[in-house]
Amino acid sequence: MADVNLRNAIKEFGKTRIIHGVDLDIKDGEFVVFVGPSGCGKSTLLRLIAGLEDITAGELYIDGELVNQKSPKERQIAMVFQSYALYPHMNVYENMAFGLELSGGSKEEVKQKVMEAARILELEPLLERKPKQLSGGQRQRVAIGRAIVRNPKVFLFDEPLSNLDAALRVQMRIEIAKLHKDMQATMVYVTHDQVEAMTLADRIVVLNAGRVEQVGSPLELYHKPRNKFVAGFIGSPKMNFLEGTVVDASATSITVQLIDGASVCANVDGSKAEVGQKVSLGIRPEHLSVTESGGFSGHVDVIEELGESHFLYVRTQSGEVITVQGTGDAKAKRGSTCQLAVPSDLAHVFDENGLAFSRHLKDLAAEKLAAQA
Amino acid sequence: MSTAPNSSPPLTKVKRSNLTASRLRAALLFLAPMLIVLAAVAGWPLIRTIYLAFTDANLTDLSSAQFIGFENFYAVYDGETYGLLVDPEWWNAVWNTVKFSLISVSLETIFGMAVALVLHASFKGRGIVRAAVLIPWGIPTIVSAKMWGWMLHDQLGIINGMLMSVGLIHEPIAWTANPDTAMWSVIMVDVWKTTPFMALLILAGLQMLPSDIYEAAKVDGVHPVKVFFKITLPLIRPALMVAIVFRALDALRIFDLIYVLTSSSTNTMSMSVYARQQLVDFQEVGYGSAAATLLFLIIALFTAVTLTAGKVKLSEEA
Numbered sequence: 001m002a003d004v005n006l007r008n009a010i011k012e013f014g015k016t017r018i019i020h021g022v023d024l025d026i027k028d029g030e031f032v033v034f035v036g037p038s039g040c041g042k043s044t045l046l047r048l049i050a051g052l053e054d055i056t057a058g059e060l061y062i063d064g065e066l067v068n069q070k071s072p073k074e075r076q077i078a079m080v081f082q083s084y085a086l087y088p089h090m091n092v093y094e095n096m097a098f099g100l101e102l103s104g105g106s107k108e109e110v111k112q113k114v115m116e117a118a119r120i121l122e123l124e125p126l127l128e129r130k131p132k133q134l135s136g137g138q139r140q141r142v143a144i145g146r147a148i149v150r151n152p153k154v155f156l157f158d159e160p161l162s163n164l165d166a167a168l169r170v171q172m173r174i175e176i177a178k179l180h181k182d183m184q185a186t187m188v189y190v191t192h193d194q195v196e197a198m199t200l201a202d203r204i205v206v207l208n209a210g211r212v213e214q215v216g217s218p219l220e221l222y223h224k225p226r227n228k229f230v231a232g233f234i235g236s237p238k239m240n241f242l243e244g245t246v247v248d249a250s251a252t253s254i255t256v257q258l259i260d261g262a263s264v265c266a267n268v269d270g271s272k273a274e275v276g277q278k279v280s281l282g283i284r285p286e287h288l289s290v291t292e293s294g295g296f297s298g299h300v301d302v303i304e305e306l307g308e309s310h311f312l313y314v315r316t317q318s319g320e321v322i323t324v325q326g327t328g329d330a331k332a333k334r335g336s337t338c339q340l341a342v343p344s345d346l347a348h349v350f351d352e353n354g355l356a357f358s359r360h361l362k363d364l365a366a367e368k369l370a371a372q373a
Numbered sequence: 374m375s376t377a378p379n380s381s382p383p384l385t386k387v388k389r390s391n392l393t394a395s396r397l398r399a400a401l402l403f404l405a406p407m408l409i410v411l412a413a414v415a416g417w418p419l420i421r422t423i424y425l426a427f428t429d430a431n432l433t434d435l436s437s438a439q440f441i442g443f444e445n446f447y448a449v450y451d452g453e454t455y456g457l458l459v460d461p462e463w464w465n466a467v468w469n470t471v472k473f474s475l476i477s478v479s480l481e482t483i484f485g486m487a488v489a490l491v492l493h494a495s496f497k498g499r500g501i502v503r504a505a506v507l508i509p510w511g512i513p514t515i516v517s518a519k520m521w522g523w524m525l526h527d528q529l530g531i532i533n534g535m536l537m538s539v540g541l542i543h544e545p546i547a548w549t550a551n552p553d554t555a556m557w558s559v560i561m562v563d564v565w566k567t568t569p570f571m572a573l574l575i576l577a578g579l580q581m582l583p584s585d586i587y588e589a590a591k592v593d594g595v596h597p598v599k600v601f602f603k604i605t606l607p608l609i610r611p612a613l614m615v616a617i618v619f620r621a622l623d624a625l626r627i628f629d630l631i632y633v634l635t636s637s638s639t640n641t642m643s644m645s646v647y648a649r650q651q652l653v654d655f656q657e658v659g660y661g662s663a664a665a666t667l668l669f670l671i672i673a674l675f676t677a678v679t680l681t682a683g684k685v686k687l688s689e690e691a
Contacts, residue, residue, distance in 0.1 A: 052592070079592045
């Protein structure tokens with residue numbers, strides 16, 4: 001178990017720079033999740049930590065030791081791959097024991113470690129099976145078992161659940177969370193699935209085009225996104241963005257006039273905002289509600305019913321389509337016009353560069369309750 | 374699927390058999406041209422050779438051939454044994470062929486594997502190297518055998534010239550005529566020519582392997598040599614076995630290379646060369662056919678044994 005520290009880590013493939021100077025401190029026993037759109041460099045960053053790719057410039061410390069030049073084995077990491085990467089000609093036991101036996105463990109010692117891992121992961125009845133005789137979930141458990149037996153300083157997961165079906169993914173997600181609780185190990189986990197990120201992570205690292213956009217706890221990212229990219233990436237469905245102009249600004253609020261003329265007040269720190277400045281108003285679909293009057297109006301284009309909730313796709317007078325999430329069945333009719341209310345406490349405002357005006361949220365727990373209500 | 378046959382079994386049955394019958398007809402129709410050609414160019418000559426093996430046919434007059442039973446294979450006259458099975462020259466040819474096959478296929482497998490591993494690695498100009506490596510395989514055997522024949526020539530050959538100029542030998546060696554070197558010359562040329570084929574088959578096997586397990590092995594800290602013997606080799610074994618069987622079958626019927634390089638020298642005479650000598654040089658069609666029939670039986674036996682062994686292995690793995 002160990003800290004992982006990245007200092008200005010850079011990775012170039014030929015002349016293309018994939019990772020642009022990442023600084024990151026992962027604490028001992030922490031579960032950190034890298035998320036980002038595909039091609040953002042999250043897997044590359046993980047492979048740099050693993051030692052499967054060389055770091056072009058910068059430093060990587062594991063347990064306080066500089067490991068840039070060390071092999072994966074010397075770094076004492078274990079990795080679980082998206083495709084499981086099990087040795088197809090070995091059975092479950094041999095797959096887990098292979099690395100241990102070659103690094104000179106005694107037969108008894110190896111057996112004890114493998115049986116322990118098999119017990120934790122409930123693989124005992126499957127030890128004699130070959131990988132192709134296992135289901136996807138079982139294969140991934142074997143891959144995790146292979147990581148556990150090595151008793152590594154850091155566990156690395158590269159989209160481990162992406163090849164599983166939806167139901168199994170939920171089950172494995174819970175198993176991984178439990179494993180982290182039980183082992184108290186440092187884990188770094190790459191995914192493009194934000195539900196996995198939100199549920200598993202102690203801290204989430206949002207990456208975009210090889211740069212860290214924001215690091216923080218799941219709720220911090222949800223409630224206080226630092227910029228428009230993080231705001232749009234975290235949360236599903238995506239946050240709505242409406243273009244507008246600042247008509248009034250104070251230290252506690254900004255009033256934005258939207259293109260179609262409606263004014264919306266957002267409780268954010270507007271001390272640096274100027275009247276007349278172009279901004280984006282950000283509102284999450286779950287924070288919008290249909291009202292009798294007030295707010296701004298739009299035309300209901302499409303309704304999606306999910307049973308426990310529904311989505312309205314509303315076209316505003318200026319032509320922007322915004323998503324509204326409501327609980328239960330939709331009351332609005334397709335093709336009708338509706339009024340949408342924006343709670344000032346839950347609105348976000350971003351300047352022309354995409355940076356957020358900070359929100360006045362003292363108590364995240366209270367905010368969580370508000371969001372759930 | 375499970376309920377339909379119960380509700381109306383006869384109807385489904387009739388429908389199915391109709392469909393099956395029409396599929397069978399289509400299959401036969403598509404297969405017929407190849408079956409006919411095979412029967413004409415492989416089946417008929419084979420049957421005729423086997424028939425001739427039991428006659429005393431002579432090239433001067435094939436029509437006067439008499440059926441003589443197994444006398445071409447084994448016969449006893451006045452206490453003396455005759456026939457192929459007691460002919461020391463035949464057994465010399467069998468031994469030569471087996472020795473040639475074992476050594477050349479082994480060397481080709483080892484070199485082919487090495488070449489395949491190099492070609493599997495990614496480096497600049499790999500495409501060109503891959504194509505270049507195949508050149509020996511692309512040259513017709515007669516041409517390459519002739520080419521090597523000149524290179525190995527005892528008086529004018531470049532091999533002797535080079536070895537003498539660097540001082541490794543003091544007088545020219547008759548590579549293909551000297552009993553000590555003749556077989557090795559043949560094996561060397563065959564290895565030169567056929568290693569690319571082996572490499573290509575093994576490379577195909579290597580490219581089927583998933584790359585992620587190599588990363589897993591890297592994380593496990595497995596030494597590259599161990600990775601080769603514990604991971605790569607077991608995984609490409611099926612492809613390797615196919616390649617070896619292919620090559621072994623080819624080597625057992627070796628003719629052109631030996632015939633061009635060393636003619637009918639007893640040092641290198643293979644089963645095929647022996648059969649040709651009897652058939653054409655000595656005009657003993659019956660006796661030569663008997664040799665060809667034995668050659669056929671040996672190869673058939675080898676194939677059957679390998680395929681059975683392969684099947685046993687496969688069913689164990691499943």
